[in-house]
Amino acid sequence: MDLSLSDEQRIIRDTFHRFAAQEIRPVAGQLDEAPDFPRELFAKVGALGFYGMRYPEPEGSGADMLSYLLAVEELAWGSLSVAAACAMQSLMGTWFLHRFTEGELRERLFLPALTGAAIGAICMTEPDAGSDLMAVTTRAETRGDSWLISGAKTWVTSAPVADFFTVLARTGETALSFFLVERGADGLTIGRSIEKMGVRASLTSEVGFEEVPATCMLGDPGQGAACLREVLAEIRLLTAALALGVGRAAFEDARAYADERRQFDRPIRGFQAIQAHLAEMAVDLEAARRMTWWAAWHGERGGDSAQEAAMAKLHASEAALRICERAARIFASYGYARDYPIERYLRDVRFTLIGGGTSEILRVNIARGLY
Ligand SMILES: Cc1cc2nc3c(=O)[nH]c(=O)nc-3n(C[C@H](O)[C@H](O)[C@H](O)COP(=O)(O)OP(=O)(O)OC[C@H]3O[C@@H](n4cnc5c(N)ncnc54)[C@H](O)[C@@H]3O)c2cc1C
Numbered sequence: 001m002d003l004s005l006s007d008e009q010r011i012i013r014d015t016f017h018r019f020a021a022q023e024i025r026p027v028a029g030q031l032d033e034a035p036d037f038p039r040e041l042f043a044k045v046g047a048l049g050f051y052g053m054r055y056p057e058p059e060g061s062g063a064d065m066l067s068y069l070l071a072v073e074e075l076a077w078g079s080l081s082v083a084a085a086c087a088m089q090s091l092m093g094t095w096f097l098h099r100f101t102e103g104e105l106r107e108r109l110f111l112p113a114l115t116g117a118a119i120g121a122i123c124m125t126e127p128d129a130g131s132d133l134m135a136v137t138t139r140a141e142t143r144g145d146s147w148l149i150s151g152a153k154t155w156v157t158s159a160p161v162a163d164f165f166t167v168l169a170r171t172g173e174t175a176l177s178f179f180l181v182e183r184g185a186d187g188l189t190i191g192r193s194i195e196k197m198g199v200r201a202s203l204t205s206e207v208g209f210e211e212v213p214a215t216c217m218l219g220d221p222g223q224g225a226a227c228l229r230e231v232l233a234e235i236r237l238l239t240a241a242l243a244l245g246v247g248r249a250a251f252e253d254a255r256a257y258a259d260e261r262r263q264f265d266r267p268i269r270g271f272q273a274i275q276a277h278l279a280e281m282a283v284d285l286e287a288a289r290r291m292t293w294w295a296a297w298h299g300e301r302g303g304d305s306a307q308e309a310a311m312a313k314l315h316a317s318e319a320a321l322r323i324c325e326r327a328a329r330i331f332a333s334y335g336y337a338r339d340y341p342i343e344r345y346l347r348d349v350r351f352t353l354i355g356g357g358t359s360e361i362l363r364v365n366i367a368r369g370l371y
Contacts, residue, residue, distance in 0.1 A: 003293050005066075012067045016074035019048060024078025031081055031201035032344050037161045038082055038201055045075065045086045046116025053090065054234070055098050060114060065234075065296040069241040076245020080348040081201035083245060084355070087238055088157045088202070089113065093120030095231055096166045096178050096218040105180075105216070109164050121162035123153035123207055130155075131361050133168065133176075133228065138209060140169040140179055140217075147214040149179060152191075152206065159190050159205035167209070168224055176224030179214035187212040198347035232357075233299055233309035239356035240292040240309070240316035243349065247288065247320035250345045251281045254327035257334075268330070277326045284319035291315050307369040314362040317352035324349045 005013065023044060031038055045051070052060030053068045063071075068090075075083035097110040097120070112118035129135040138151025149169050156165070164182050171177040181188060191206030219227055255278055258269035268274050291312040299305035324345045328335035335342040353359050 001294070001297065003290065003297065005070075009064075009067050009070060012063070013070040013074060015048065016050075016071040017077070019044070020074045020078030024075065024082050028079035028081070029338075029341060029344065031079065035081075035200040035203065037085070037158070037203050039161070041082055042086060042089075042119075043116045045082075046114070050075070050086060051090045051094065051116060052114040055094075055114070059098075059111065065237065065300050066293060069237060069292060069296055072238055072241035073245040073248070076242045077249045078245075079201065080242060080246045080345075080351065081199045083242055084199045084351065085158055085202040087242060088122065089116065089120060091231070091234060091238055092122040092166070093158065093162075096227070097164075097180070099227075100178075100218040101180075101216075109180075109182075113164075118163045119158055119161050120164050120166065121156050121158045121207075122166050123156050123159075124168040125155045126152060127154050131358060134225070136168055136170060136176065138167065138169045140171050140177065140214065147179060147217060148211045149181065149209045149214055150211055151209050153209070154206045155194065155204055156207045157202055157204055159207050160193060160203045164215075165207065166218060167214070171221050175222035177221050178218040178224050178227060180216050180218055181209070181212055182215050185212050185215075197350070198344070199351045233295070233305045235356045236309040236313035236362075237292060237296055237299075237305075239352055240288065240295075240313045242355075243313075243316040243320035243352040244285070244288055244292060246345050246349050246352070247281075247285055247316070247323040250320075250324045250327035250342065250349075251278075251285055253340070253342065253345075254278065254281065254330040258330055274330060277330055281323045281326050284323055288312070288316035288319040307366065310357070310362045310365050310369070313356055314359055314366065317349075318359060320349050320352055 049061050050071055053063040056062045072087055075086055094113045101110055109118055113120050124133055126136050140147045140149045149167055167179045167181050168176060169179055187210035189208040191208050194204045258274050259267055261268045295305050295308035295312040298308050328342050328346055331342045334340050
């Protein structure tokens with residue numbers, strides 16, 4: 001097994017790193033303080049080709065999974081908030097359009113979404129159905145040729161600015177299906193914005209549906225659960241890469257601070273207690289990266305990578321939380337102050353323990369896969 005990067009992968013990583021350093025990092029704190037959808041940045045990430053990386057040529061660039069994860073990690077190193085909004089667009093915001101649309105609809109929505117000119121949102125979670133998506137109560141009913149959707153969704157990333165919505169709804173006693181709904185459809189309401197502790201520049205809202213006419217069904221009736229299974233490993237690896245990005249940012253900041261901060265007449269890096277923190281952070285980061293890359297490598301070779309992706313996501317998100325926590329200890333009072341990004345990393349990183357399946361759900365899935 002060779003986990004070294006190809007020249008092309010290195011170029012992709014370096015390109016996204018430069019972009020994150022020049023365009024995202026300098027405004028990350030400001031976006032957290034006064035949350036607003038970073039439209040300009042979102043479009044620039046589109047210009048880099050990020051939203052089409054996982055889709056085949058000629059529409060996308062057909063990048064391999066590891067290249068995509070390297071780009072995600074660099075964006076998240078810049079700001080987990082910005083990366084979360086962009087990552088949503090690159091996968092769940094557009095995946096169903098890629099898979100199930102053609103002709104005029106594809107030209108009008110999918111292709112502009114690849115440049116960031118159109119914004120997509122995914123509506124699955126409901127007030128009473130989070131981890132248990134099979135329990136959603138939003139329903140779709142046929143009226144002649146069309147489907148009308150009624151129900152309430154919540155925690156919808158980018159909803160306040162989205163041009164189209166991919167909606168999970170019940171189409172029978174046990175059948176779940178996905179639908180496309182466009183902004184401006186009758187009966188569609190963008191509800192309350194959710195005030196969050198972290199990833200604050202990635203806007204999140206409730207979305208209401210009152211007999212909303214769907215533009216079309218995405219896939220076949222009852223194909224919803226199968227679609228979710230198909231895209232699950234990718235969602236988990238994407239979240240692992242988000243965790244790697246914020247974890248690495250915290251580690252690098254803490255390492256630099258340990259060099260420059262002096263106490264008892266020497267840099268605090270000279271104290272074994274601080275060295276132990278840095279060593280544990282480095283081990284956590286490296287293990288998380290190896291697990292994530294290994295799962296990507298395995299999936300690219302056609303293997304079923306569901307178990308590896310679940311393990312990588314569980315480990316990477318929990319490791320990133322530990323890394324941010326240790327960084328806060330090294331910064332001590334300055335890690336508690338808004339003047340440094342450490343407290344933001346700590347607030348942001350918690351998202352990676354929820355999105356793409358909570359740690360508890362992942363443990364249940366991993367345990368099931370052991371037999
Ligand atoms: C910032 C952010 C953005 C999001 N964006 C989107 C989006 O764009 N679209 C979307 O549809 N959703 C989105 N979500 C929602 C997210 O997918 C859900 O929050 C997640 O699936 C968990 O659901 P829940 O919060 O309702 O928790 P619950 O499912 O209510 O879980 C509560 C607790 O019980 C545990 N638990 C539940 N079931 C089990 C079980 N079987 N075994 C063991 N433990 C269990 C959970 O791990 C958790 O600890 C977003 C969430 C966040 C935080």
